[in-house]
Amino acid sequence: xxxxxxxxxxxxxxxxxxxxxxxxxxxxxxxxxxxxxxxxxxxxxxxxxxxxxxxxxxxxxxxxxxxxxxxxxxxxxxxxxxxxxxxxxxxxxxxxxxxxxxxxxxxxxxxxxxxxxxxxxxxxxxxxxxxxxxxxxxxxxxxxxxxxxxxxxxxxxxxxxxxxxxxxxxxxxxxxxxxxxxxxxxxxxxxxxxxxxxxxxxxxxxxxxxxxxxxxxxxxxxxxxxxxxxxxxxxxxxxxxxxxxxxxxxxxxxxxxxxxxxxxxxxxxxxxxxxxxxxxxxxxxxxxxxxxxxxxxxxxxxxxxxxxxxxxxxxxxxxxxxxxxxxxxxxxxxxxxxxxxx
Amino acid sequence: xxxxxxxxxxxxxxxxxxxxxxxxxxxxxxxxxxxxxxxxxxxxxxxxxxxxxxxxxxxxxxxxxxxxxxxxxxxxxxxxxxxxxxxxxxxxxxxxxxxxxxxxxxxxxxxxxxxxxxxxxxxxxxxxxxxxxxxxxxxxxxxxxxxxxxxxxxxxxxxxxxxxxxxxxxxxxxxxxxxxxxxxxxxxxxxxxxxxxxxxxxxxxxxxxxxxxxxxxxxxxxxxxxxxxxxxxxxxxxxxxxxxxxxxxxxxxxxxxxxxxxxxxxxxxxxxxxxxxxxxxxxxxxxxxxxxxxxxxxxxxxxxxxxxxxxxxxxxxxxxxxxxxxxxxxxxxxxxxxxxxxxxxxxxxxxxxxxxxxxxxxxxxxxxxxxxxxxxxxxxxxxxxxxxxxxxxxxxxx
Numbered sequence: 001x002x003x004x005x006x007x008x009x010x011x012x013x014x015x016x017x018x019x020x021x022x023x024x025x026x027x028x029x030x031x032x033x034x035x036x037x038x039x040x041x042x043x044x045x046x047x048x049x050x051x052x053x054x055x056x057x058x059x060x061x062x063x064x065x066x067x068x069x070x071x072x073x074x075x076x077x078x079x080x081x082x083x084x085x086x087x088x089x090x091x092x093x094x095x096x097x098x099x100x101x102x103x104x105x106x107x108x109x110x111x112x113x114x115x116x117x118x119x120x121x122x123x124x125x126x127x128x129x130x131x132x133x134x135x136x137x138x139x140x141x142x143x144x145x146x147x148x149x150x151x152x153x154x155x156x157x158x159x160x161x162x163x164x165x166x167x168x169x170x171x172x173x174x175x176x177x178x179x180x181x182x183x184x185x186x187x188x189x190x191x192x193x194x195x196x197x198x199x200x201x202x203x204x205x206x207x208x209x210x211x212x213x214x215x216x217x218x219x220x221x222x223x224x225x226x227x228x229x230x231x232x233x234x235x236x237x238x239x240x241x242x243x244x245x246x247x248x249x250x251x252x253x254x255x256x257x258x259x260x261x262x263x264x265x266x267x268x269x270x271x272x273x274x275x276x277x278x279x280x281x282x283x284x285x286x287x288x289x290x291x292x293x294x295x296x297x298x299x300x301x302x303x304x305x306x307x308x309x310x311x312x313x314x315x316x317x318x319x320x321x322x323x324x325x326x327x328x329x330x331x332x333x334x335x336x337x338x339x340x341x342x
Numbered sequence: 343x344x345x346x347x348x349x350x351x352x353x354x355x356x357x358x359x360x361x362x363x364x365x366x367x368x369x370x371x372x373x374x375x376x377x378x379x380x381x382x383x384x385x386x387x388x389x390x391x392x393x394x395x396x397x398x399x400x401x402x403x404x405x406x407x408x409x410x411x412x413x414x415x416x417x418x419x420x421x422x423x424x425x426x427x428x429x430x431x432x433x434x435x436x437x438x439x440x441x442x443x444x445x446x447x448x449x450x451x452x453x454x455x456x457x458x459x460x461x462x463x464x465x466x467x468x469x470x471x472x473x474x475x476x477x478x479x480x481x482x483x484x485x486x487x488x489x490x491x492x493x494x495x496x497x498x499x500x501x502x503x504x505x506x507x508x509x510x511x512x513x514x515x516x517x518x519x520x521x522x523x524x525x526x527x528x529x530x531x532x533x534x535x536x537x538x539x540x541x542x543x544x545x546x547x548x549x550x551x552x553x554x555x556x557x558x559x560x561x562x563x564x565x566x567x568x569x570x571x572x573x574x575x576x577x578x579x580x581x582x583x584x585x586x587x588x589x590x591x592x593x594x595x596x597x598x599x600x601x602x603x604x605x606x607x608x609x610x611x612x613x614x615x616x617x618x619x620x621x622x623x624x625x626x627x628x629x630x631x632x633x634x635x636x637x638x639x640x641x642x643x644x645x646x647x648x649x650x651x652x653x654x655x656x657x658x659x660x661x662x663x664x665x666x667x668x669x670x671x672x673x674x675x676x677x678x679x680x681x682x683x684x685x686x687x688x689x690x691x692x693x694x695x696x697x698x699x700x701x702x703x704x705x706x707x708x709x710x711x712x713x714x715x716x717x718x719x720x721x722x723x724x725x726x727x728x729x730x731x732x733x734x735x736x737x738x739x740x
Contacts, residue, residue, distance in 0.1 A: 049633060052635070053633050053634060053635050056635045057449075057453065057634075057635075059445065060445050060446070060448055060449035060453065061449060062445075063441075063442050063443075063445030063446040063449060064445075064446045064449045064450065064467050066442055066446070066605075067446060067467065067470055067471050067474060067605065067606070067609070068466075068467060068470055070474060070485075070602060070605070071470050071473070071474060073485060073489055074477065074481065074485055077484070077485055077488045077489065078481075078484075078485075081488070135380055135383065135384075138376065138377055138380040138381075139380055139381050139384060141377060142377040142378070142380065142381045143381070146374060146377050146378075147381065151381070154385075155381055155384070155385070157729065158384060158385055158388055159384060160725060160729075161388060161722065161725060162384060162387070162388055164656070164659055164660075164663070164721055164724075164725050165391070165663070165718070165721070166662075166663025166664070166665065166692050166717060166721070167663070167665070167666075168663070168665045168692045168695050168696050168699070168714075169391075169395070169663075169695070169714050169717070169718065171696070171699065172395070172695065172699045172707075172710055172711070172714060173391055173394070173395070175699060175707075176394070176398065176699075176707055176711075177390070177391075177394045203387060206384065207384075234366050234367060234369075234370040235370055235373075235374070236366070236369050236370035236373045236374070237366065237370070240373070257476065260476045260478075261476075261478075263478070264476075264477070264478020264479065264480065264481070265478070266478070266479065266480045266665075266666035266669075267665050267666055267669075267692075267696060270669075270696075270700075271696070271699055271700060291478065291480050291666070294480055294484070294670065295480070295666070295669060295670070298483075298487075298669070298670045298673065299669070299673055299674060312484070313484065316480070316481050316484050319478055319480075319481060320477060320478075320481050323476050323477060323478055324473060324476070324477075326476070327472065327473050327475075327476035328473065330476075331469065331472055331473075
């Protein structure tokens with residue numbers, strides 16, 4: 001064993017190590033050797049250092065494990081309570097998935113068919129996506145391809161502010177501004193209606209679609225654009241026929257992320273979409289989404305052990321599974337279809 | 343040479359219809375205009391949003407609004423307790439989420455594993471975080487309610503916790519001079535104190551008093567005389583470090599739930615900040631003989647701090663504006679005080695705004711708009727701070 005290694009394991013100062021490993025034949029003479037000067041501070045043992053490193057690493061692993069634990073907690077809590085829900089005599093899995101009526105609070109006979117809630121959620125999400133995806137994508141194309149630097153410097157912070165506005169504010173906006181305007185334009189709109197809530201959710205999702213799509217557009221290498229220009233393409237040709245298709249996986253992922261946000265959005269629909277669970281396709285009517293139902297249950301005077309209370313866990317589980325599928329799909333698409341340039 | 347050259351398209355030249363240059367120029371121009379309009383639309387949207395809210399809420403905006411407690415009378419209603427509630431909850435949230443999030447990010451970015459199995463585990467943690475970021479915040483509310491507020495009912499009801507520290511329980515008697523005499527007892531579930539002569543008690547000012555049991559005839563109205571057969575009232579004093587299990591619908595439960603909501607955001611933004619640190623810095627640190635943690639602590643982290651701070655501030659502004667999980671957890675309660683300890687009931691700004699906005703009266707909508715102005719002012723300050731830090735400190739390192 002070389003001399004230097006032994007000195008390390010006998011706990012001698014770490015600082016002495018370079019000096020002991022200077023080859024014998026080196027031209028370093030005595031004054032050069034003393035150049036580093038005496039070691040400042042106390043020498044620390046390497047074993048202690050190793051122990052500290054190990055402790056820090058395990059602390060970091062604990063941090064990372066916490067996120068796994070969170071997922072685990074979500075699955076356990078939603079799972080056990082949902083099972084407890086289906087154990088009740090009033091409900092059955094068949095009713096939950098095949099009945100078309102959701103009326104846990106009204107009437108003598110309670111019905112637990114999830115579809116009206118899913119329908120409300122999908123309606124709001126649909127309206128929101130019709131607003132958010134085209135507008136967000138076009139804004140992204142504009143920011144990435146068209147905007148002069150100064151316009152970009154204004155538009156980017158504005159989009160960030162829009163992204164930072166709390167959803168309860170959008171809900172208030174839908175209730176007090178969008179709905180009255182809609183009712184003014186067309187008398188058939190209900191005070192609470194899906195369309196107004198959907199528009200607000202769409203405005204909320206717009207910055208999400210925009211910023212992630214823009215990242216994807218920016219990742220398309222210059223050479224592709226230059227090639228397209230070289231072939232005589234106009235700016236429209238280049239951005240719509242070359243850049244957007246090249247960034248499609250990122251754009252789809254952005255849209256799916258926005259869908260997940262819209263499905264899980266709570267405050268806007270709780271304020272503006274109403275509380276009537278029914279199967280409808282009319283966006284002028286009110287409808288109840290899954291999230292709005294949960295708010296209704298937890299704000300109302302429902303017993304902690306009643307079947308209605310448990311039903312909200314089943315709805316939450318459904319919501320979790322829905323968003324999980326959408327998120328994983330987005331992750332998958334981004335990972336699989338991403339075109340690696342360079 | 344036979345056959346077609348390898349680069350020839352299968353389609354003949356005439357199968358791509360030639361588009362006239364004029365038409366292409368036209369579509370280009372139309373698209374440009376549409377793009378400008380769409381981009382302007384988002385500015386107009388933000389303007390409409392701000393103007394309508396300012397117009398509705400301007401009238402109520404004054405110092406009293408910031409100090410007052412919620413009230414049935416819209417003119418007197420204020421945001422005081424909600425603001426302090428938000429401060430408490432977000433402080434808890436930030437104090438827990440920041441170390442946890444940055445720690446996770448460091449582990450994921452700096453401690454890249456070499457073996458295949460551990461690398462799989464790494465990828466799983468990464469996927470898991472992306473997935474957690476997509477979970478609706480209301481689901482976190484339900485989880486917080488079950489795990490933090492009720493603790494799976496393992497420690498009894500939240501209103502009668504099986505474990506508590508920092509609380510002193512008293513039974514109080516009213517004496518003949520009208521003062522409350524407090525007799526210290528063992529705890530929440532102790533039997534009611536039995537009245538007897540010479541019992542040690544303290545009066546309203548904390549002075550020790552010996553109780554004398556008297557009948558109505560003997561009473562002279564002096565301090566310390568208590569009528570025979572008086573029933574005690576139970577009373578509890580909670581200190582600032584009062585802690586109970588389960589947490590109940592208090593500040594701690596609310597803060598931890600919000601922490602769950604923003605944790606993925608903190609992790610992802612910290613990871614991006616760490617990833618932006620050039621590898622040459624790491625290599626130079628390792629080359630100088632630094633250990634891994636020395637490298638992280640002295641090289642990577644300082645270089646990534648501006649990015650981490652920006653992400654953390656944006657995450658905190660998300661926490662301040664988040665209403666759904668707290669709504670599930672704490673409900674709409676009429677609270678007129680600021681929290682004193684981590685288990686105290688609370689309400690938060692977005693919750694109060696929701697409460698006002700969901701009422702049918704127009705005047706309450708105006709108050710809600712005023713609340714929104716305050717909320718947006720706080721959030722804009724946070725956003726501005728984030729932008730400032732990004733502009734000021736984020737230098738390109740490579």
